[in-house]
Amino acid sequence: MVSMNPESYFPRNIKAALQHNPPGEWIPSVPANAIRLHSGYPAPHLVPSVELKDAVAQLLEVENDLPLHYIGSPSIDRLKEYVRARQEVRGMLAKDNELLITSGACQAIDLIARIFLDKDAVVVVESPTYMEALEIFWNYTDQIITVPIDKDGLQTEQLAELLAKRKQKGMRQPSFLYTIPTFHNPTGTTMTAKRRNHVLQLAEEYDFLVLEDDAYGELGFTSNPRTLKSMDTQERVLYVGSFSKVIAPGMRIGWVHASEKFIQALFWFKKDLEHPFAQATMATFLKKIDFSSRLQELSKAYQKKCYVMLSALKKHLPKDATWFVPDGGYFVWVKLPNLDTEKLLSKATEEGVSFLPGKYFFLDQEEGAEYLRLSFSYESEKDIEKGIEKLGYVIVSK
Numbered sequence: 001m002v003s004m005n006p007e008s009y010f011p012r013n014i015k016a017a018l019q020h021n022p023p024g025e026w027i028p029s030v031p032a033n034a035i036r037l038h039s040g041y042p043a044p045h046l047v048p049s050v051e052l053k054d055a056v057a058q059l060l061e062v063e064n065d066l067p068l069h070y071i072g073s074p075s076i077d078r079l080k081e082y083v084r085a086r087q088e089v090r091g092m093l094a095k096d097n098e099l100l101i102t103s104g105a106c107q108a109i110d111l112i113a114r115i116f117l118d119k120d121a122v123v124v125v126e127s128p129t130y131m132e133a134l135e136i137f138w139n140y141t142d143q144i145i146t147v148p149i150d151k152d153g154l155q156t157e158q159l160a161e162l163l164a165k166r167k168q169k170g171m172r173q174p175s176f177l178y179t180i181p182t183f184h185n186p187t188g189t190t191m192t193a194k195r196r197n198h199v200l201q202l203a204e205e206y207d208f209l210v211l212e213d214d215a216y217g218e219l220g221f222t223s224n225p226r227t228l229k230s231m232d233t234q235e236r237v238l239y240v241g242s243f244s245k246v247i248a249p250g251m252r253i254g255w256v257h258a259s260e261k262f263i264q265a266l267f268w269f270k271k272d273l274e275h276p277f278a279q280a281t282m283a284t285f286l287k288k289i290d291f292s293s294r295l296q297e298l299s300k301a302y303q304k305k306c307y308v309m310l311s312a313l314k315k316h317l318p319k320d321a322t323w324f325v326p327d328g329g330y331f332v333w334v335k336l337p338n339l340d341t342e343k344l345l346s347k348a349t350e351e352g353v354s355f356l357p358g359k360y361f362f363l364d365q366e367e368g369a370e371y372l373r374l375s376f377s378y379e380s381e382k383d384i385e386k387g388i389e390k391l392g393y394v395i396v397s398k
């Protein structure tokens, strides 16, 4: 009898993708009572669980079984209207056929990768970048190239050099640039207006698309910068938004705003992979709340938490530690010269505090050894202070 080898059934592209680290490998195992400075979750008290419970009750009361069918509820159209109005507030005018609701930003990124990438396609990402996006791109191509970030976001001069060199050598140019220009994950940096203009100029000159991931874009402490999409006159930007960081990640609701042809192709591959009940619930919830005041409340709360974290870092970290000061979002990116932050993590969790080692945010993981990402979004101000004190202790007693 011939024995069955499960691996032999995978085609070459899937075998190649399976060579990479498994998804979520970066999530540390953290004791239940540890202070969690690793997770990019919203603060528990800012997730509107009571209001969402009321929205579910109201939805079922008014629409009965409709939202529980495959495509049933009219509320889903209202959600799209709502997203369109929100885009407009931020200077992005979307026609009806230029928006697609997705299961979170992650599904949007995956669909975009699916329609633009083949195994030889080139993607440019920031270094460091959001690790789940890296994981997604790896499923489609190994041709991922990186451009470093500094305190002003993506270093567009370096991007320009890279593109010029590739042109000179007759190499394939990128299909798209993946960027998180505003309140970046993991660095917390924001791309300057000058660099935003430069990105769009380069996209035109070298004919590539831009995937703008704006998951944190409305969480500025004092203001939110203009999106690349709002500056784009050529329809080169595929904008990805999400309700995960401003409402609740478990609802899994995001969207893409892009030109009609792109939306049609994304829709083609999305099939039924979405959650009509969550979308109808979200529409009911949004109708009842004042979203702008909610954003103000979130910004104020996260700004305070961030301030507590930055003050604690100054107090408890060694003098040679450095970090970027964020203007919004969830994260502080710390550099600890001559330290391996992955090794530090097990000692930190024993001491009762967690963080994410920087290596997971880099294509070449060695580049991230001295960095770590701290999240101020999830824990209380008291625990942030306590957590950073513990971290400082672990660093100096290493």
Ligand SMILES: Cc1ncc(COP(=O)(O)O)c(C=O)c1O
Pocket (backbone or CB within 6 Å): 040, 103, 104, 105, 106, 107, 130, 180, 185, 213, 215, 241, 242, 243, 244, 249, 252, 253, 254
């Ligand atoms: C930059 C960035 N994009 C996208 C996401 C995922 O968003 P969603 O929950 O909508 O899939 C995250 C979540 O951490 C993120 O940090």
